[in-house]
Amino acid sequence: MGDEKVKNDALQIIGMFQLLPRLVVFDLDYTIWPFYCQSRSKREMPSLYPQAKGILYALKEKGIDMAIASRSPTSDIANTFIDKLSLKPMFVAQEIFFTWTYKTDHFQRIHTRIGIPFNSMLFFDDEDKNIQSVSKMGVTSILVDNGVNLGALRQGLTEFSQNASRSEKNNQSWQKYSQNPNSSEKKEEIVYMSDS
Numbered sequence: 369m370g371d372e373k374v375k376n377d378a379l380q381i382i383g384m385f386q387l388l389p390r391l392v393v394f395d396l397d398y399t400i401w402p403f404y405c406q407s408r409s410k411r412e413m414p415s416l417y418p419q420a421k422g423i424l425y426a427l428k429e430k431g432i433d434m435a436i437a438s439r440s441p442t443s444d445i446a447n448t449f450i451d452k453l454s455l456k457p458m459f460v461a462q463e464i465f466f467t468w469t470y471k472t473d474h475f476q477r478i479h480t481r482i483g484i485p486f487n488s489m490l491f492f493d494d495e496d497k498n499i500q501s502v503s504k505m506g507v508t509s510i511l512v513d514n515g516v517n518l519g520a521l522r523q524g525l526t527e528f529s530q531n532a533s534r535s536e537k538n539n540q541s542w543q544k545y546s547q548n549p550n551s552s553e554k555k556e557e558i559v560y561m562s563d564s
């Protein structure tokens with residue numbers, strides 16, 4: 369499947385959803401490209417997973433911001449590869465540094481830098497520990513098996529819109545309750561403590 373075909377398929381998938389993330393964050397190694405960049409030389413010409421480019425271009429065309437969160441210990445190689453692949457203009461933030469935490473620092477920095485709330489973000493990564501810790505921050509996080517592809521995109525957007533509509537419902541019922549607590553269908557019992 370060529371890049372253009374993947375991009376069109378991705379556009380079609382994105383078009384099926386009303387609630388979309390404001391930011392999509394990608395890991396690098398084994399998520400957008402099939403290797404650890406620490407084991408490669410800067411002189412090489414890297415290649416992406418076959419559907420990665422089409423997906424990035426489709427998100428860009430839809431006006432959805434994108435960022436990188438990578439724990440690679442060789443950020444110089446990662447940056448060189450991103451340059452060589454002409455991907456730098458695609459990303460509003462690139463956090464590439466090694467930590468012992470599982471990307472919570474990366475997401476905190478991305479959030480501080482661009483101000484998008486965690487629950488408006490969608491994240492793709494191939495490591496379960498990153499997925500677990502970042503999803504606890506409220507980010508919809510998708511474990512990829514064989515790099516980012518159309519299936520992962522569809523799954524990500526599906527889970528994102530489920531999470532978003534769930535939190536919207538919670539918000540609405542909370543607003544309803546706080547505006548008029550007595551008439552709420554979700555009556556809460558008030559227990560009066562006797563002080564005697």
Ligand SMILES: [Mg+2]
Pocket residue numbers: 395396397398399493494495
């Ligand atoms: Mg990875």
